[in-house]
Amino acid sequence: MAAKLRLLSAVCALVAAVIVVWQTNPVARPGVDPVQLRSTSAPMSDVSTTIKWPVIETVNPTPFDSCKDIPYDVIQRLGLAFTPPEPQNGLRCQYDAGNYQMSVESFVWRTYEQTLPADAVELDIDGHRAAQYWIMKPTDWNNRWWVTCMIAFKTSYGVLQQSVFYSPVYTPDDVDCLQTNLDRAHQLVPYYKF
Numbered sequence: 001m002a003a004k005l006r007l008l009s010a011v012c013a014l015v016a017a018v019i020v021v022w023q024t025n026p027v028a029r030p031g032v033d034p035v036q037l038r039s040t041s042a043p044m045s046d047v048s049t050t051i052k053w054p055v056i057e058t059v060n061p062t063p064f065d066s067c068k069d070i071p072y073d074v075i076q077r078l079g080l081a082f083t084p085p086e087p088q089n090g091l092r093c094q095y096d097a098g099n100y101q102m103s104v105e106s107f108v109w110r111t112y113e114q115t116l117p118a119d120a121v122e123l124d125i126d127g128h129r130a131a132q133y134w135i136m137k138p139t140d141w142n143n144r145w146w147v148t149c150m151i152a153f154k155t156s157y158g159v160l161q162q163s164v165f166y167s168p169v170y171t172p173d174d175v176d177c178l179q180t181n182l183d184r185a186h187q188l189v190p191y192y193k194f
Helices: 002-024 072-075 140-144 177-191
Strands: 092-096 101-107 123-124 128-134 145-153 159-166
Touching: 002 145, 101 177, 123 177, 145 177, 159 177
Parallel strands: none
Antiparallel strands: 092 101, 101 159, 123 128, 128 145, 145 159
8 A cells, every 4th residue: 555655646746747847848839939038228218108208296295284384373372272283194283262173284186176166165365266165064953063164275286275163062152164264264374385
């Protein structure tokens, strides 16, 4: 029995060796020249690729960071420093005014036109193109949710968004979201980078 197992394992090894040799040296087909791999320093300009040339310079990934670029004394003077400004994901900074919060965020990957919803109202804020709109319109059922309004500024790098948000449950005085946001925009425009 041991002799039969040795014979079987020898035959299997022989078959495996033949397959490996056959795979590494395939039989050449008649009329086909072997492939020659060479390295050249010739440019690939005549070869069509999906890469466009010249490559466009990348934009500044942090054109404006409101937590760093707006002076803290300005934030305090405007009443937005109930708690210290809080940097959040990306270039978003959240400010606390006590009965409402405000955030300012810049986007380099989205344009002004892509940002605006259909019901946005465009306006001029101190010489800068902007639009004002609701994120969630106030209704009877949203007394458990946040009411949010937005102002988006057109910038050379993309869009700068300023939002005011509050919860009617936790805010003793109802906030006039659109007017408050517009007032803050007029006060902060001198510190924004467009």
